[in-house]
Amino acid sequence: MARYEGVSASVIRRLPRYYRFLGELKAKGMERISSREFADIIGLTASQIRQDLNCFGGFGQQGYGYNIESLCAEIGRILNVDALRPTILVGAGNLGLALVNHMRFEARGFRLIGIFDSDPEKIGHTIRDWQIQDVARLEAFCQEHHPLAAILCIPKQVAVECADLLVQNGVKGFWNFTHQDLSIIYKDGIAVENVHLGDSLMTLSFNIAEVMDAE
């Protein structure tokens, strides 16, 4: 049984936002906040925030509000940001490398343990602390180091083949930047977060057309 079955996906998607804003407030030195103040900052309503949080338990105090530090810690625990799952990157192109250089994986529950690519030009090069390995060694690596998560920045044509191999070797989640919709393939038991940047850009295209027509 999953920990939080029945909590809707939209609530889950708001948690990282709460976490992000709370982290900023904490950094500013604030100690407590009411749902109303928080709502103004984050752009929601007070009751929605209270209701979202109550899906997971009561983290506030009546008459006082929420303690920023402890609420932040609670949401971090719900999101499992301390898990430090062994994670690999497959595909060391521009995008993959940008992610390695930019993302604070350790602050979000992931620990990078390997980078793979098929391009002989790239294999052997070192990015930060990691040496790019031949994707041919992927299965052997999995059997030795047991990654739980994988970041896919590879061409669509090889995405399914690669993902299947990883699933068979124990990977439980994908951060998927390929054009292949993996969520269609793995219905249960595997977590997939698709990031379709192209779709996002086209949505923007539509919305720009809308606001320009509205004038």
Added chain:
Amino acid sequence: MARYEGVSASVIRRLPRYYRFLGELKAKGMERISSREFADIIGLTASQIRQDLNCFGGFGQQGYGYNIESLCAEIGRILNVDALRPTILVGAGNLGLALVNHMRFEARGFRLIGIFDSDPEKIGHTIRDWQIQDVARLEAFCQEHHPLAAILCIPKQVAVECADLLVQNGVKGFWNFTHQDLSIIYKDGIAVENVHLGDSLMTLSFNIAEVMDAE
């Protein structure tokens, strides 16, 4: 009046997916498809596809199905992928450059006309066809070349200042990779597409914890 007021955001967000799959089918040489077949491929139901498309008009033929090429063209027209809006990139770090190198902007309604950064180390360097310019020249550049869209890959602290300057100089839409939620600031008249990769990664963290607990 906007062109498609009243069409819900979730329908809009499905359009790029339709467009993407139709493009693949077209590339495979297929000519026609029924809503049922398409539903199986894309992972939805036939009637949802019919209903989504009917928000914009009737593109199919009863007893025949949809002509793939013309449906693809229609959706492209709705999404405005032929607009070729003058677009700038602000922030030439790893992520910004990965986007420039990877995204097919021209296929999605955008034409890159300039790249800006504040780092003297970067200014002057050439990426593909574009020379990185000093962000101090941003306003002058806008007044001369009138960009309509901007891709923001800059630190949170300068995001609002930069966005305000661009809005004042006619920019109508942002593809926002900063941690600053711009959609809170610009309610109407400006299109904002936030891409919070950190939030996406945390959502994955939650979902991996869920599937692992479910076992």
Added chain:
DNA sequence: AGTCAAGGGTTAATTTAATTTACAATTGCG
């Protein structure tokens, strides 16, 4: 030509989810 099966257009019905409202219960503070 005529018949029939296939399949989209369209409206209605259903289900589900998101949101708001409301108020009792609790706490901090003066």
Added chain:
DNA sequence: CGCAATTGTAAATTAAATTAACCCTTGACT
């Protein structure tokens, strides 16, 4: 000790997404 603030929570409301149903057109086959 009492008041103002503010959460917890359930109920009510609203909105949206989804499914179902059926008519109508089209193309294919005889």
